Each structure stands twice: as structure tokens, then as C-alpha cells.
Amino acid sequence: MTLLRQTYLLLSKDLLLELRRRDSLLTMFFFGTLLLFVFHFAFDLSPDRIAELAPALLWLAFLFTGTLGLAQLFQAERDNHCLDALLLSPLDRGALFLAKTGFNFVLMFVVELVVIPLFWILFNLSAWNLLPQLFLVTLLGTVGFCTLGTITAAITLRARAKELLLPLVLFPLMIPVILATIRCMESIMKTGGMTEAMPWLRLLIGFDVIFLTIGILIFDWVIES
Amino acid sequence: MGPWGFVSLAYGIVCAVIVLYWLLLKRRYRQAEAELNRLKSSEAVNSHDKG
């Protein structure tokens, strides 16, 4: 079976499970929204400042929400010892990587789809026309987060205090994505376009491509029984 | 603090840290060596008895 087909099978299995129980999705969604509320109380969000801070606040919310999702990523396999079964099968580990990355991506995608407009409503922002561009940049950033996140989740799987260790290891590595995504979004909100932020966009896409590739190649060594 | 104050602070901290780390390593080295010799010699004793 080809890489893509295996990926598709694994991914659809995870998505089907999630569709039935919706544990991760709901938790992530509520957590993301909750963070927005907390931000409102924590920061002095006057109308003139909110447009400036919007990208950063959104991304902080997504980072923490995404981390929540990552913590759950291999939970199903661990609970039922499916991981061993998966490893025994002649499955391309790269497919497992893509499937897990894809799964977390889908979850975050759905959450972002709701949270960004929600943010716009809650904080009375008016630039609705910029949402598609902003969403695109967010998606690119999410890909970067999910690739590194999946690798990190896999390597911390057997560690003690893994819930604490995962963000500790992941966040410094994520800095290019954080910087690039937020700068791109700021540029969009300030100038309405991405021309000013093109270097950042290229960095972001480069990051995604590099770590997607590395992930596929390296995942063999990441998951071991 | 004058310029030489800052210089001595920097050089002082670096020296102190490196020396401390070196001493720490030496201690770990000695401990590991002692433990290793202990294990090896008891092995020699055991095989002696058996042989």
C-alpha cells in the first residue's frame, strides 16, 4: 500500500473515533474560547489595541489548545495497546506520522474555524474581509505546529511528567512558526495584504515543508516498542 | 562598578563555573571508577572461587 493510502486509512480511523466521541474536539474548542475570555480580563483590550494584539492573542490561544490536543494524540493507541499492533504490522511509519499530524491538524482547523470569527465578534473587530487571508496564514502555522508537535508527542510518550515535558520541548522549537505566523497576520491587519510579510510567509512554508519531510523520514526511529 | 569591575565579574564567574564543573566531573569520575573496580574485583573473586 502506498504512503498516502495508509495515511488515509489511519487518519479516517482516528477521525471516525473522534466523530463518535468528540472528546478532544470539544475540550479543545472550549479551552480555546475560555482562553479568549481570560485574555479579555488579563489584558487591557481597548479597541485601538485589540487589532494590534489580535494575532498574538489568537496564536497564544491556539498554541495552548493545540498542546492539549497533542497530549491526547496517542492516547487511544496506548489505552488499547493498539500501538504495538500497529508497529507489528508492515505499516510505513511515515504514514503513521502523517496520519497523526493530519488528525491534530483537522482538530485545530475546526477549532480555529470557530474561534477566529468568535474572536472578531467578542472584541468588535470590523475587518471581516481580511479573515480568509488570516485564516490561510493560521493554517500554515498550524501545519508547522502539528508536524513538530506530533514528533514531540511521540518522543515524550514514555517520559515521566510527559504533559509538562511536551510543551517544554516543543515551544522553543516552535519559535520560527510563532514569529512568522504572527508577523504575517500583523502585516495583513495593518496593510490588508501580505506583500510586506512575504519573507515571513516563505519562512513559514519552508518550515512546514522541511519538518513534514523530516517527520516522514524519521518517524521510523521515533516510535519503537 | 567601573569597567574593570565588569571584566572581573565576567572572568570571575566563568572561572568559578568551569572550575566547579571540572571538580564535579572529577568527583563523578572517581566515584564511577571506584564502583567499577569494586564490581570487577568481586567478579574476579567469584570466578576465582568457581575456577
Added chain:
Amino acid sequence: MAQSTAAVKKRKGVLGGLALLAIIAGLCWSLLIAPPDGYQGEVQRIMYLHLPSILTAYLSYFLVFIGSGMYLWKREKKDDLLAHAAAELGVLFTALTIVEGSIWGKPTWGVWWTWDARLTLTAILLLIYAGYLMLRSLIDDEQRAASAAAILGIIGFFDIPLIHMSVYWWRTLHQPPSILRPDKKPWENVHPDMLTALAISFVGFLLLYFYLLSLRYRVGEMRQEIKALRLERGV
């Protein structure tokens, strides 16, 4: 067996001795012989520590990368030992770099910390490799810890250029021109004694680094042997 160990120990001793000589020579040149900088004054002497420190740290992380890659490929313990030892030393020298940079910054910029590109980058590097050490210490299974750490060693290394780019752009694009005085590069109109001081300091740091690395590596090796022997005995 005992003979080769004695020979190895003697070589380590020689290395350590050479390191000490180079360091003393370096100190002489850095503190006494080299003239103070025209702009920065005596404080510039901290650069004779700072530049070799950060270079040694980068060397260390490169060794972590090599060790990690080799370990994943060949699964030989010695590569993992190298990676671990190099990571520990890397964290040490990175921490020193940050402290030196901060102390240099106080008289130069007036503040103990600033989010300029260099300091920020060094701090991120420290976080990544401190995370590496934490990861190792939190995984109980030897082999899993080694594999997990090796993956991180490789990912971290590939991420470093990306982090470099992003932090430098962040600090130079869309930022008002900073009032920082640029460091003079060593090859631009610099007093020869300053170059000598820098060169000797480099050599001193390198020798010191390899001396410490050999010690740390041996400690790791011995611990391995101890574990293996204990396992044999069922102790």
C-alpha cells in the same frame, strides 16, 4: 586492559595540562597585553570570553547532532554517549555565553538584558538543549531515552538555522534602528594584539572543551559498564 586505560588517562592529563597553559596564555593576552577598545574600553575584554564560548557551544551542538545521527543509524552506545556528553557541555557553555553577554551588555547598553538577536538566540538554544537533558532524565528506559534524545538532537539542529533567520528578521525588519554599537569584526582594522588574544582564547577554550568532554564521556561510559555489570549480577 589496565595499561591502555593508564595510557588514555595520561593523554587526558596532557590535554588538560595543555588547556591550562593555553588558558593562562589567553588570560595574559586578554587582560594585560591587548589594548582596550577605542569605543567600548576595557569592557570589550569580555569578548575574549564571549566569542569563544558561543563557538564552543555551537561546536557542542554539532557534536550532539553527529552523535544523534550516528546513534539512530548504527545504534552503537558510544554515539549516544557522545551526544549526551556534548549536550551537557553545550548547555554549560551556552549558559556561560549568556552570562558573559549580559555582563558585557550592562556597561555597553545600560541594561542587564535586552531582546537583541544574539542574546535571544542564545537563550533559545539554551532552552532547546536543556529540554534535551530533561527529556533524557525523565525517560526511564535507557534505549528509549537514547532514541528519543537522538531524535530531538536532530530536530533541534535542523531548527537552529530557521530560528536564526526568524529571530534576526524580527529584530531588524520593522524595527527602529537600534542604538547598539556594532561589534567590530576581528578582521577589520584591529590591533594585532587583540587578534592574538582572541586566537589564544579560542584555542584555550577548545582545548578545555575537549578535555572536559573526554572526562564527561568517560564518566558516561563507566556508568554504562556499571549498569551492565549490575544487570549481569542481578544486583
